[in-house]
Amino acid sequence: MKTIIYQCMEEINKKIEENKEFLTELDGAIGDADHGINMTRGFNEVVKQLPQEEEDISVVLKKTGMVLLSKVGGASGPLYGTAFLKAAGAVQGATTLDGQQIADMLEAALNGIKYRGKATVGEKTMVDAIEPAYIAFKESQEQGKSIGEGLDIICEEARKAVEYTKTIRATKGRASYLGDRSIGHQDPGATSFLIICEAVNSLYKSMMK
Ligand SMILES: Nc1ncnc2c1ncn2[C@@H]1O[C@H](COP(=O)(O)OP(=O)(O)OP(=O)(O)O)[C@@H](O)[C@H]1O
Ligand SMILES: [Mg+2]
16 A cells, blocks of 8 residues: 555655646746756656655655655755755654644755755745745644644645745846846746645645545
8 A cells, every 4th residue: 555655745746747847937937947857857756766655754755855866956956855854854753744743844844955055035946935834834733723724824825935936036046147037937946845735735635535
């Protein structure tokens, strides 16, 4: 039987693949038109290489991070790779996850990305989506909301963040070379984070039915 965490990666792979052209077009406007290609290559390989029945979630997340680090070039491979490795470190040995553990994973992933890429909120990167999504999810769990409600909140925050990235100038990554001309375009990395969140949320909701 495929584990839930494996099915998550399959769903992410499917949604990323469906959005390959879209992500590449977004990156074409302000970068080098490879974000959809990079992400698709990475998650295709993740799904191929991951053990389908491994119960230890941290083992699966760690392997995901290592595959992304080794298979995806550019900025997003090392950044997403680090995120999954750090998320793994936050839930060592876990075979199930509660809201607190999901918040811990998001926090570790965010800090890993910020440490590696040195970006903060407002620089038109994936950090613009991940940070508010993490904060809102953590608050939702402190208020006693369910994981399902928390995942809806993450998607809502990430959606708002993607819109927000249209309004600002890039100061990190290749898009920063464009200066003010980057304004008006949404950030590809923030968009791929939204797609990942939507994939996880839709899988979760389909399992809860
Ligand atoms: N320093 C950084 N910190 C966080 N995210 C970043 C950083 N640099 C780039 N990104 C994210 O990576 C995305 C681009 O990923 P892509 O797969 O296209 O890699 P790339 O072409 O090497 O990136 P880039 O052209 O931005 O250096 C951006 O949309 C942004 O969200
Ligand atoms: Mg690119």
